Amino acid sequence: MASGKMRWGISSNKLIKVRQIEAFKYFMITGSVTSAAELLHITQPAASRLLVDLEAQLGFSLFNRSRNKMSATPEAHLFFNEVQNVFIGLDSLMKAADSIARSNTGRLRIGFLHVVENFITDVVIEFLAAHPNVCLELEPGNRVDLEEMVKSSKLDLAITAEPTFDDPSLSINTIGIHRAYVAMHKTNPLANRQSLNTTDLANEKFIVLGYGSPFRSKIELAFEKEQISRNIILEARSQGHIYNLVRQGIGTAILDELVHIDPSQVVLIPFEPKVTWTYAIITLKAKPNSALIDTFTQIVEEKF
Numbered sequence: 001m002a003s004g005k006m007r008w009g010i011s012s013n014k015l016i017k018v019r020q021i022e023a024f025k026y027f028m029i030t031g032s033v034t035s036a037a038e039l040l041h042i043t044q045p046a047a048s049r050l051l052v053d054l055e056a057q058l059g060f061s062l063f064n065r066s067r068n069k070m071s072a073t074p075e076a077h078l079f080f081n082e083v084q085n086v087f088i089g090l091d092s093l094m095k096a097a098d099s100i101a102r103s104n105t106g107r108l109r110i111g112f113l114h115v116v117e118n119f120i121t122d123v124v125i126e127f128l129a130a131h132p133n134v135c136l137e138l139e140p141g142n143r144v145d146l147e148e149m150v151k152s153s154k155l156d157l158a159i160t161a162e163p164t165f166d167d168p169s170l171s172i173n174t175i176g177i178h179r180a181y182v183a184m185h186k187t188n189p190l191a192n193r194q195s196l197n198t199t200d201l202a203n204e205k206f207i208v209l210g211y212g213s214p215f216r217s218k219i220e221l222a223f224e225k226e227q228i229s230r231n232i233i234l235e236a237r238s239q240g241h242i243y244n245l246v247r248q249g250i251g252t253a254i255l256d257e258l259v260h261i262d263p264s265q266v267v268l269i270p271f272e273p274k275v276t277w278t279y280a281i282i283t284l285k286a287k288p289n290s291a292l293i294d295t296f297t298q299i300v301e302e303k304f
Helices: 018-030 033-040 044-058 074-101 114-130 143-151 214-225 239-247 291-303
Strands: 005-007 010-012 063-066 069-072 106-113 134-141 157-161 170-185 205-209 231-236 253-256 266-272 276-284
Touching: 018 033, 018 044, 018 069, 018 074, 033 044, 069 074, 106 114, 106 143, 106 291, 114 134, 114 157, 114 239, 114 291, 134 143, 143 157, 143 170, 143 276, 157 291, 170 239, 170 291, 205 214, 205 239, 205 253, 214 276, 231 239, 239 253, 239 266, 276 291
Parallel strands: 106 134, 106 157, 205 231
Antiparallel strands: 005 010, 063 069, 157 276, 170 253, 170 266, 170 276
16 A cells, blocks of 8 residues: 555545635535635635645546536545535534533434424423523434434434334333324214224224334234224324324324324324333433433423
């Protein structure tokens, strides 16, 4: 291997300069050397020199040139993907520095399922009342994505349901078990029942979550065991969206009680057979919980 330091996978006696990367980034964003120079507050020839030097050091063509016009090569676009990742990392560092400069006591990155959006608002209000100098980042998502973000340290913790209990990299703190409820408009003839089973619901028009949802799979299994086929008229991506459709009298749904916000229009009736799922807070097992995580977790447990 040739001697010299390694940067960006390039073996060279010279390091790629941050200024060269900035010139390249601005060119890729604006498509113009002149615009890149303006953003860097340098002359156009100086910006061109930075790009030429970068291209020479990388050892492959970044630009197609014709009649004083430049356009990015396919290799330039591939390289730009990596450049963006670097600047995302730098942006994260700047946010951390900003927190320190403003005497913040920390930053907490929290993921959660869409179904707990209303619940998480109350938790955040209480947490920030006690920790006004902490910066919170909130990230909604599905169970699979939340687990991956915790494992890759993009989130400090996540509130999820039916977590992957056998994943050795995750620490799982169960916070509660919920059951399924039938959500229907108050004008539905079945709205005064104490409970509803699969047979009672055989003729209902259903609004459901999309395929792939663990929640939907549990409900589907209950109907399949009784050999009852549901009349599904609409699929939606979140329970909150489904609940709002039920409020409009569009159809009936089987949901988590966490989405129930309008008792004047929608009634929740226990679904039989009883279908349950486990809610938990997940963190990265290899990373000890900070005091902020422990405090946030305690508030979630108390409110749940």
